[in-house]
Every structure is written in structure tokens, then in C-alpha cells.
Amino acid sequence: MSDAQAVPTPLVQAWRRQWREHRIAALSLLVALLGVLWLLIGGGVASFADGNRGYLGYAVLGGTAGFGATSLGALLAFGLRSVETRTQDCMLGFAAGMMLAASSFSLILPGLDAARELLDSGVGAALTVVIGLGLGVLLMLGLDYFTPHQHESSGPHGPAAARISGVWLFVLAIVLHNLPEGMAIGVSFAHGDLAVGLPLTTAIAIQDIPEGLAVALALRAIGLPLWQAVLVAIVSGLMEPLGALVGVGLASGLPIAYPVSLGLAAGAMIFVVSHEVIPETHRNGHQTAATVGLMAGFAVMMFLDTALG
Secondary structure, eight states: OOGGGSOOOHHHHHHHHHHHHOHHHHHHHHHHHHHHHHHHHHHTTGGGSGGGHHHHHHHHHHHHHHHHHHHHHHHHHHHOSOOOHHHHHHHHHHHHHHHHHIIIIIIIHHHHHHHHHHHSOHHHHHHHHHHHHHHHHHHHHHHHHHSOEEETTTEEESTTGGGSOHHHHHHHHHHHHHHHHHHHHHHHTTTOOHHHHHHHHHHHHHHHHHHHHHHHHHHHHTTOOHHHHHHHHHHHTTHHHHHHHHHHHHHSSSTTHHHHHHHHHHHHHHHHIIIIIHHHHHTTSOHHHHHHHHHHHHHHHHHHHHHHO
């Protein structure tokens, strides 16, 4: 049998079936990927130009800071073999609050300012950032439907999830979570504005510490040996510097790409917080502790944005 006539693999069949059954999500992913591709084509070359290499260096350093913070949190699992569920939910709530505040103060507001300066129109600025927000949501929605992964609370999701090891499904879920954080860091440094990039990177690094610990403990809970759980949690943090490279590439092209990309990163982060982090913190009945943690995280990020911005 020729290659052209070969029977599709189960994974390919699963993707085709997912495409047929979830056409709206498939169309969302296609639109988002085309938008991201347009931004990358416009900015990919520009981001490596001589004048922008310093900004690229900032983005890589920021992504590396996120990776280091994730690694630190994961290593804490060696000393904290178990953490009370209420405490974990409070820590994740804190991380969610920082992500929400970072999306607002360090992505959406600078995006509005950049678009208003470019277009000299408040309506045009708002529309530009809203388009970016929509692209970010469509991107994460499509990836959620078409990437096999597993949430601790709701089980396997995506095509052919039943054929993949639970550990790998969990790892893919972490990748989906860390990607928008890395992209946000890259976008925030794309114009070399430390008043935007520094508070955002600091916030993401701070909330990556409890996230890294939570990931290691969750992997340990599903049966992975402690050292392997810590190692996988550390490796998952590599998505942050990789995402930062994607982010700086998105925002370094046409002038309009910068506010659009800020909106895209914000939309992706808000989607992750609403779709994954907050439901996870509420599933054990610790809504109050998680909400207090969220408000504390929001307040800390607001302070950092004012102090470092």
C-alpha cells in the first residue's frame, strides 16, 4: 500500500473527527493562527534586526526569569512533600489574581495607550486592542479543543486523549498554561519599554513559584515519583522563554502589531485564568480562601505596576 493510501493513524482520525464535531472551535483556531502568522511574518525578521536585538535580549531574560521561578517552585516540593488543599487553592488564587491584574495594567492599558498614540482615536484604540483580545481567546479556545490534555478536576480533553498517558496529558495542559505567560513577557518587551515589561515579568515570576510547586505536587499525586515530578515541572517552565521569543516576534513588525499583540497576550492569559485556574481553585470547596488569594495577588500586581512602571 502506498503512503498516499495508508490508513490514517488514530490520532489523525481523532483530529478529523474533532474538526467535524467542533467546527466553530476549528474555525476559531484557524482564524487565530492566521492572525498570529500575519503578525509573525511582519515582525519575525524585524525582531532580529540590529536595533531590536536589545529588546530580544530583554524578552529572553524575562522568559528565563519565569523559567527560574517555576524551577524554584518545583524544587520546593522536595521540602514540602504535601501542602494542604486549602493552601494550594489559595496559592493558585494568588497566581490568578496576579495574572488578571497583569493582563489589565501591563497589557491592556499600555495597548490602549500605544494604539491611541498611533491612531489618534479612542474608538480606534479600543477596537485595536479588542481585536487582539479576540485573537488571544480564539487561539487558546482552539488549542484547548485540539490539543490532547488533562485537567485535574475535569479529566481528559481533546482528540485521542484516551490513547495518551495521563502524565503526558497533564504536561500538555501545563504547556497550554505557560505559553500565554511567555508570550506576554515577549510582547511587553517588544518595544524595549521597561515600564511595561519589568512589572509584568516580575508579576509572572512571582506567581510562577506557587504554580511550579502546585504542578510538582499534582504530578506527584497522579503517581509520578517525586524526583520525576519535580523534573517535569521544571522542564514545563521552558515554555516561558520559548513563548517570550514568539511574543517579541509577534509585536516587532508593523506599528499596529504592538497594541494588537498586547491585546492578544491579555486575551490568552484571561482565558487561561477563567477557563482553568479559577475553576481549579473552587472545585474543593475552598472558594473563600481562593478568592482572598486572588484579591491579594491582584493587589500585589497593582502595587508592582505602580512601583516599577
